[in-house]
Amino acid sequence: MNKFKTPFIALLLCLPLAAQAASQPESVNAEIKREMANARTELRAEMDAARAELDQENLSLGNSINIGKKSHTKSSDHSLPDAQITPAGDLLIDGKAVAITAQQRQQLLRYRSQVLDVAKAGIEGGEKVAMAALKATDVSVFSLIVGGLTGSLERRVENLVKQEVVPMLTQICQRLPEVLASQQALAASVPQFQPYANLEQTDVESCESELRDEIAAL
Numbered sequence: 001m002n003k004f005k006t007p008f009i010a011l012l013l014c015l016p017l018a019a020q021a022a023s024q025p026e027s028v029n030a031e032i033k034r035e036m037a038n039a040r041t042e043l044r045a046e047m048d049a050a051r052a053e054l055d056q057e058n059l060s061l062g063n064s065i066n067i068g069k070k071s072h073t074k075s076s077d078h079s080l081p082d083a084q085i086t087p088a089g090d091l092l093i094d095g096k097a098v099a100i101t102a103q104q105r106q107q108l109l110r111y112r113s114q115v116l117d118v119a120k121a122g123i124e125g126g127e128k129v130a131m132a133a134l135k136a137t138d139v140s141v142f143s144l145i146v147g148g149l150t151g152s153l154e155r156r157v158e159n160l161v162k163q164e165v166v167p168m169l170t171q172i173c174q175r176l177p178e179v180l181a182s183q184q185a186l187a188a189s190v191p192q193f194q195p196y197a198n199l200e201q202t203d204v205e206s207c208e209s210e211l212r213d214e215i216a217a218l
Contacts, residue, residue: 039134047127051120058084058092059112061196083196085112091193098192107189111182118175125168132163173207180204 061083081094089105089112091098100108180199187197 036134040131043127043130043134047123050123054116054119054123056087058086059115060084061193061198080195083193085109087112091190093192098190100190104186104190107182107186108193111179111186114175114179114182118172118179121168121172121175125165125172128168129165169208169211173204173211176204176207 062080082092083094084092085108086092089100089109091100091108176199180201183197183199187194
């Protein structure tokens with residue numbers, strides 16, 4: 001009988017909480033749903049602002065591509081001056097525009113666009129994960145209390161997040177080969193860009209495994 005004593009007592013302790021949650025007025029549950037709706041609206045607004053900011057601001061080449069904790073970027077050398085690609089396709093090094101041809105400008109714009117596409121895919125994936133977590137917790141007071149006590153709510157959030165993360169990783173990593181090709185072509189065409197060409201074939205090959213490791217460590 002002793003082995004059943006602790007779970008039985010724990011269940012009895014939960015009953016008053018469950019009864020209290022069940023007796024909560026409808027306005028409390030409505031308030032929870034309203035707060036969740038507001039959180040979703042705010043999240044969408046923040047993500048839209050982040051995407052717009054990427055399009056409007058210069059792309060910094062110091063950390064434009066950084067996959068996983070194990071990544072090593074050539075531009076991590078602090079002796080290198082700051083380098084950026086503007087929305088117009090200018091290459092700025094230490095604030096000064098590098099003389100480029102029309103073809104080189106198109107290469108810079110193509111590379112910038114591809115890097116931003118990767119960044120936007122990351123933003124979109126993060127938004128989906130956050131929305132999944134909000135969806136999992138958009139429940140009644142009773143469900144929040146019981147789910148929190150039993151751990152079922154935490155497991156539900158984890159499962160929903162994993163369902164969103166895997167497609168996100170695949171989408172991001174599948175974009176890297178074309179980014180690498182553009183980077184190599186640009187480095188060959190514009191010598192001043194070459195020290196900032198920090199994406200390597202090993203980064204492409206290890207992309208999914210390193211991102212999975214990072215998520216697992218969260």
